[in-house]
Amino acid sequence: MTRLRRLATLALCTLLTATAGTACADHGDGGGDPSAPVRLLVFGAPEELAAYRTLADAYTRAHPDRTVQLVEAGDRKDLLARLSTSIAGGEPPELFLMNYRFYGQFAVKDAIEPLDDRITASDKIDPADYYPVAMNAFRWRGRQLCLPQNVSSLAVYYNRTLFEKYGVALPQPGWTWNDLLTTATAMTRDAAGGVIRGTESEGAAQRPAVHGVGIEPSIIRLAPFVWSNGGEIVDDPARPTRLTLDGPAAREALKNLVDLRLAYGVVPTDEEVESEDDESRFANGRLAMLLSSRRSTTTFRSITGFEWDVAPLPVYRQPAGILHSDAYCMTRGGRNKQAAWNFLEYAISADGQRIIAATGRTVPSHMAVANSPAFLGPAQPPRSAKVFLDAIPTVRALPTVSTWPEIEDVTSGILENALYRGDRLDDVIRQLDEQTRPLFARAEHPR
């Protein structure tokens, strides 16, 4: 039987190599020519892509004999598709930038080149210079697979001009969920500037001209509030087997989240979100607050009509944040590993992080740069950039199991129906559990 399987596998490899790609091929060392272009696969908003171009240009200026070619994907899913197909085709980009929540499926398949030996030999990179929470998020079975460029947490972006116009108190550190709700209710306004109850917008009544807050119905937005309330989202963060949103603390956080729409109407309806996403709504002055990570900063810096800033997340029982971190990963099958490492070293070094931090895209993973004027300088908004740094001691990472992308996709659909359609909370929690259990069962773990 084993022999039969081996023969079948061999036949398949031959067939695949002849037609689709070189999945069974040995990619060898891939040292390559250091002066050959390094392909870096990224995705993001136009402003984010401009930030990466700035970094690549700075690298080429510093090293005229070396070039970096950005391969731009449309979105995260497009990036995953491009990466997987290019690896299967035997022509992967040398580097790709990926969030820790999604690299597990490539790590488990041994598609990422471990960087430990190169880090040890490097005179430019000292792991002690970087925030451990971000570094640890990219450790897979004891090996450092990728190096993080940023260590963002979730924050509350708010339209300061609008708050001042309506005389509503600005969000302050230590504010609670109830404070968020009160503030969002006070900021939900009609076109004449009067406070309006957004739930009436369903059907016959007037729609709010400004909504109090925007929040995406997803597990990554819910998790920090569950943790803050003393709950957990999975049974075992190291080796999760199920979601635990049925616990009282998690349930309360989930109920409060969906009540933002269902009971208070302070978040836009699904119809409104489909018409104009929350980020655009905020940039157009029609959303008073938005819960988002640092990545929104690059887009919001193009805002000229009003002043905006950031505040920490509201707290239930204890402060808690969620890690948002992207890292440079080197593909095992890349042709030009030495050149890729040269760029990676530059991008992660203090010099490289200063350049990308100045574009607004990152909260630098390099601690000295994060605490320097390159990040904290008041030249460009947000004025309270330190909010991102203050949150780092309390941020937690989500599980990096190999099936996490599927888990996020499944849960976001269920949470979307909970927030916008008003599905019963018991059904929501049951569906979340039932539909993710098989995915956890299929997962492989980083430890």
Add this chain to the structure above:
Amino acid sequence: MTRDRGRRQLAMMLAPYLLGLTVLVLAPFAVTVVLAFTEYDLIRPPRWIGTDNFTALAEDPIFRTALVNSLLFAAVAVPLRLTIALSLALLLHRRSRFAGTARTAAVLPSAVPEIAYGLLWLWLLNPLYGPISQVLRAGGQNGLTVFGRTPPQWLTDPVDARAAIILMSLFTIGETFVILLAVRRSLPPDVYELAALEDATGWDVLRRITWPLMRPVLVLLLIRDAILSLQFSFLPALVVTDGGPPPYATTYIPLFSYRTAFEYLRYGYAAAATAVMLALTVAAVALQWRLLRRHEALRDR
């Protein structure tokens, strides 16, 4: 000698097509069918697992939803597309002042690249700012239609979203329309002149002359559209509705396969889903063929 030469010429003329067919269709088809019996993630070598993927598919609620969506799409979109194309061909086959413009308008949407077509519809269907919603709300108050009803929620309601995907498919009938137009124009005019002399009504002409003469081509187009319909839903669902609104209202088998293969790296599993789709296509074509043959046999009797 001449016959051999003719055959050689024929073979040479067919060679590029056969080569393309083999490399681009038959070989990937064979690979897909074989991979359906493996666990393959695009990165590590495939591992033979027999029929496990098919067993898992049978128990997968998302796949079942995608399957039902695909069949529903084919059942509604194919007859509608064909009816519209036929109606347009019958309406526009005569020479008249605006016929040329109207024909161009009927063909034009098929010439738009698929992604651009999807993005255009994303704007058209925008719930608040899109022109379709604006038109439907014209004359109504507080966001309702003139009849006091909520307009279709194209991107947020499961049933309306499925209708939106079908609606999008109804405008890309250019190729079918052109074929039917050519067929209609090639029908012998003396038959129609004779019918006119006999005072045949328009319905009689359609039923007794046009329909029987065009039926062979219509059958061919029906089969072709049924095959294509299972694939046609991919881009609209990816670009416009993103497979939603939840739970998976517009996730069709091609989108399910794409996501499973390239976003979740379960290529073997996706190949099994694709194999099921291929089997369904063959079954649908065989069924149509059989029904039509039976119908013709009854007619000839």
